[in-house]
Amino acid sequence: MTQTKHLELSQVGMEFPTPKGPFIALENVNLNIAQGEFISLIGHSGCGKSTVLNIVAGLYQASYGGVILDNSEVNEPGPERAVVFQNHSLLPWLSVYKNVELAVKQTKNGRNKHEIKEWVEHNLNLVQMTHAASKLPSEISGGMKQRVGIARALSMEPKVLLMDEPFGALDALTRAHLQDSVMEIHAKLGNTVIMITHDVDEAVLLSDRIVMMTNGPKATIGEILSIDLDRPRDRIKLADNPLYNRYRHDVLRFLYEKQRKIEPVHSTQISSKKQAKPNAA
Incomplete structure (x- = not known):
């Protein structure tokens, strides 16, 4: 994997106006992505995953910071960034x-x-x-x-393929077939991919790195996990792979242990956020 700087998110923050004042969905999101990397964004609902994706797509303008793709600032939608929605x-x-x-x-x-x-x-x-x-x-x-x-x-x-839970509405078997297809296409084309998912197994199977988001508001990147598994990847063989299972454990630990401490606050804030109707999930 080349480490040439390709896509850069620098000090990205996002505020949405509400009757009670600004709702800070994202704060200080920093991420460098290399050409051809497959990145998964994972986190609880309301952690700003879709907001990050929309900013990279040019559908949102960041309130602070910005996105650079191949030395050009991203400030509007463009064909070099294609989106696949759920x-x-x-x-x-x-x-x-x-x-x-x-x-x-x-x-x-x-x-x-x-x-x-x-x-x-x-x-x-x-x-x-x-x-x-x-x-x-x-x-x-x-x-x-x-x-x-x-x-x-x-x-x-597109230089960058953006996927917002592309398999979330599908049954398990169809989902598995499409995951395999995406891995094959990525191997052929070498596109840079950013995918939102709630599925830990999916994230580990497909990704080069998993970006784990903290709970909102003021969500940011909590941890980044590099997935050092050889490609092509076979889901059946990986099921008994100790390294694969360690990666799964690391993501689950972040989601259900590290983030559990602030869950009651998160629930209250999400309720307020829904009344204000920002799209920060």
Whole structure:
């Protein structure tokens, strides 16, 4: 893994206005991410994971600090940062093919009509959805919809792929298949990936590093765990791997021992936060 500085979050803080004054969702978030790294953000609900992701995506402007991608400041959405949401967000009146084609046409990159067609088919093939190219979203399963959402994001040729709990709404078997697909795609393309998850096993299986967030408000990075497991990774073999299980234990210890001490305060603050309606989860 190269250590060339690629994506940098520096002193990132985020405030949301409320009738009772500013709600501080994030404070002093600092993180350097190398080209091609797979980073997972994990923490309890309300710890600001989605806020971090939205700031990197350019959907939010940080109240303090900022984000630098390849020496350029991130201050608005751009095709070099593609987002895969938990909800696939496909346009229901367009076919699988047309949903991906729409994204490609927004970022043509000099392609003519024939090259656009080839590129759409290439990305559908990456997620094994070529067979369903003519189907509408209502005609395919939830797991298939999410595959199309990933294909659509990849078709934009992003430097950074941002994934907000992309498998959270799927059943366990579909989730496992998609996790394997994402690992294969990451190995082929070498994109930088930032993924939000609540699943400890998922984080350890997929990540190069796991960024563990403290409880909000004023959430920040509590610990960063490097995952030194060889790739490609096989979930069956890793189940009995002592190092894998140690990593799982380290994440669980952070989430359910270190953060438990402030849980009563967290619950009260989350209740106030919901009344103010900031998106800090």
